[in-house]
Amino acid sequence: MLHVAFSDDWEACERFGEYNVATRNTLYEVAGFVHASTLSGLPSVLHGPYADASIPLVLAVIDEDSLADEGIEVAWVPAEGAGAPVPRILGAFPMDGRTVPAVIELGRADGRWVVPDLSGFSVRP
Structure with a gap:
């Protein structure tokens, strides 16, 4: 599964070895879960909640x-709507290489976030 994060939030959590940010400006402790996505749901995350992100x-x-x-x-x-179910991670999670095998910097093209090639990873479609 996948999780989109502000790079500043990710780096701050790395110091403690545990990721506890649910989504934009919301900690796991407040939301009760960490938002996640499948590969097919990633475009709606990038072009929805994170579309206006400038960092x-x-x-x-x-x-x-x-x-x-x-x-x-x-x-x-x-x-929301008629889409496939979405994953929620019900706890802060370790940021070790086993739990998080890859962290990819996202780029923009034509003013939109670009979904990277994830063919080398085992990610739910």
Whole structure:
């Protein structure tokens, strides 16, 4: 699964080794979960809630099996509208290389965030 984050938030959490930001300007402790996405849901995240973001973004690739090994559950909830269910990570999670095998800096083209090539990763479609 995937998580979009402000690079500043990601870097700040790295100092503590645990990621606890739910979404833009909201901590896990406030929301009760960390927003996540599948590959097919990523464009709506980038072009919806993060469309107007003017500071750098990163995309974290998150290993679901590692979350389970850490005792962190993932809830699949109905998406707004008629979309496929979306994942919510029900806890702050470790930022080690097993749980987060990749962190990718996101770029922009023509004023929009670009979905990177994730073909080398095991990500839910």
